[in-house]
Amino acid sequence: MAHTRPYYAQGGLSAAYYDLLTSLDPTVAADIDVYADLAAPGADLLELGAGSGRLTFALAERGFSVTGVDIAPAMLDLARARLATVDATVAARITLKLGDLTALHLGRTFDAVFCPFHTLAHVPAGQAWRNAFATTAKHLRPGGLAAFHLPSLDVMAALPPVNPTIAVLDQATPDGGRLQLFVRDRTFRPTQGRLDQVIEYRATDLRGATRISAERLVFYMTQPDPFAAAAGLVADRPPAPMGEAGAIHIFRKT
Numbered sequence: 001m002a003h004t005r006p007y008y009a010q011g012g013l014s015a016a017y018y019d020l021l022t023s024l025d026p027t028v029a030a031d032i033d034v035y036a037d038l039a040a041p042g043a044d045l046l047e048l049g050a051g052s053g054r055l056t057f058a059l060a061e062r063g064f065s066v067t068g069v070d071i072a073p074a075m076l077d078l079a080r081a082r083l084a085t086v087d088a089t090v091a092a093r094i095t096l097k098l099g100d101l102t103a104l105h106l107g108r109t110f111d112a113v114f115c116p117f118h119t120l121a122h123v124p125a126g127q128a129w130r131n132a133f134a135t136t137a138k139h140l141r142p143g144g145l146a147a148f149h150l151p152s153l154d155v156m157a158a159l160p161p162v163n164p165t166i167a168v169l170d171q172a173t174p175d176g177g178r179l180q181l182f183v184r185d186r187t188f189r190p191t192q193g194r195l196d197q198v199i200e201y202r203a204t205d206l207r208g209a210t211r212i213s214a215e216r217l218v219f220y221m222t223q224p225d226p227f228a229a230a231a232g233l234v235a236d237r238p239p240a241p242m243g244e245a246g247a248i249h250i251f252r253k254t
């Protein structure tokens, strides 16, 4: 197999095509209302794993001030490019920062903190989750809400074996080219609650030139409540199903 890079790495195609792929599934945007309900209109929100800004910008357009933090420069570059395309009053409500959600020190608190679209599942469910919940609690005002969208362990465990030769997506791209995705490898380790997948992106342009990027996408899943409790966060309500593969867990800082 060709060299495999981490998902969202610089020069990879998962970052380059993130916005296109998320726009193909209209159910993805259902999470905007959930995060908008976490705090009063105009409140200060912190997004952990903001990526290219799908939610950061949507929430800023609704009047929230949003600080978006992400570890991947390739994703933040997309968000920064987007800043130049939006209304100045919306742009003024957005702060983008390079940072690690397991080791963040912004020196201030927010009305709500959210970690969307399975982002926490990208870090190992042990000390890194303890640090992530401690980071969250540290940046949350007393009484504020924290939300984590996490995949379901059952759904991860039940994924079928892959056929690496069949494209799981074959899509025309806005520039007149074509994007194909193949799942080249998938391994689920039940004792670790860990799913590894190697996704190969093949992007072919109008002239027939093809770029290939094989990227490793890892998810870890366990129950978040004990990690939240250790950080002083208590469950605020039952988890709300979101998408086919997960739920949003909402906690309150005591």
Ligand SMILES: C[S@@+](CC[C@H](N)C(=O)[O-])C[C@H]1O[C@@H](n2cnc3c(N)ncnc32)[C@H](O)[C@@H]1O
Residues within 6 Å of the ligand: 008, 022, 048, 049, 050, 051, 052, 053, 054, 055, 069, 070, 071, 072, 075, 099, 100, 101, 102, 116, 117, 118, 119, 122, 123
């Ligand atoms: C599925 S994307 C979500 C992007 C955006 N929030 C959305 O919902 O469309 C996951 C993002 O989490 C980021 N990420 C992964 N691990 C991280 C970490 N330890 N600290 C900060 N960001 C992280 C990735 O770089 C990626 O941009």
